[in-house]
Amino acid sequence: AGPDFNEHVLHKTILVGDSGVGKTSLLVQFDQGKFIPGSFSATVGIGFTVSTGRYCRVRWLQNKVVTVDGMRVKLQIWDTAGQERFRSVTHAYYRDAQALLLLYDITNKASFDNIRAWLTEIHEYAQRDVVIMLLGNKADMSSERVIRSEDGETLAREYGVPFLETSAKTGMNVELAFLAIAKELKYRA
Ligand code: GDP
Ligand code: MG
Numbered sequence: 001a002g003p004d005f006n007e008h009v010l011h012k013t014i015l016v017g018d019s020g021v022g023k024t025s026l027l028v029q030f031d032q033g034k035f036i037p038g039s040f041s042a043t044v045g046i047g048f049t050v051s052t053g054r055y056c057r058v059r060w061l062q063n064k065v066v067t068v069d070g071m072r073v074k075l076q077i078w079d080t081a082g083q084e085r086f087r088s089v090t091h092a093y094y095r096d097a098q099a100l101l102l103l104y105d106i107t108n109k110a111s112f113d114n115i116r117a118w119l120t121e122i123h124e125y126a127q128r129d130v131v132i133m134l135l136g137n138k139a140d141m142s143s144e145r146v147i148r149s150e151d152g153e154t155l156a157r158e159y160g161v162p163f164l165e166t167s168a169k170t171g172m173n174v175e176l177a178f179l180a181i182a183k184e185l186k187y188r189a
């Protein structure tokens with residue numbers, strides 16, 4: 001770990017990507033180890049961001065501790081309340097994020113094409129050193145796949161970010177994705 005790494009600090013980690021790609025399902029799988037089918041868009045929660053002192057609509061605000069090489073890394077994971085449908089994820093959502101999971105759905109070409117737009121927004125509003133990980137979700141739906149793994153890899157390489165295919169349904173690579181984020185947060189310091 002870097003000399004300044006503090007295991008008591010909460011690292012704000014946000015989920016980003018088009019509506020329906022599986023952000024909430026991924027978080028539920030990581031948090032509870034199970035897949036709850038159906039969309040989560042109906043319920044809206046209210047969260048309070050201490051750092052900005054403003055109310056912000058979030059669907060989920062979950063604290064998780066991940067152990068990396070015997071050291072605890074605390075993640076405060078934020079999920080949107082569906083604002084991504086209107087491309088109106090607030091700038092406050094990005095502002096103090098230290099890590100970001102950017103998702104597309106391997107069965108939805110538009111969600112993959114929109115990754116570039118999301119990255120443009122991220123580069124505009126997020127901190128310069130934000131840790132980014134690109135995820136191709138719904139990898140269990142192989143018969144409906146329209147985005148090849150290589151396409152995800154190529155895009156990730158172009159932007160210099162790590163890439164994994166995940167399944168919020170089977171749990172494939174879900175923990176690994178959060179572990180990779182935690183590892184990066186710990187060692188980049
Ligand atoms: P969000 O809008 O990005 O938060 O997406 P949701 O988590 O609400 O998921 C949208 C839909 O895709 C729901 O019907 C989920 O059950 C489904 N879904 C999410 N992740 C997966 C996955 O990995 N595999 C499959 N087969 N379905 C998924
Ligand atoms: Mg959601």
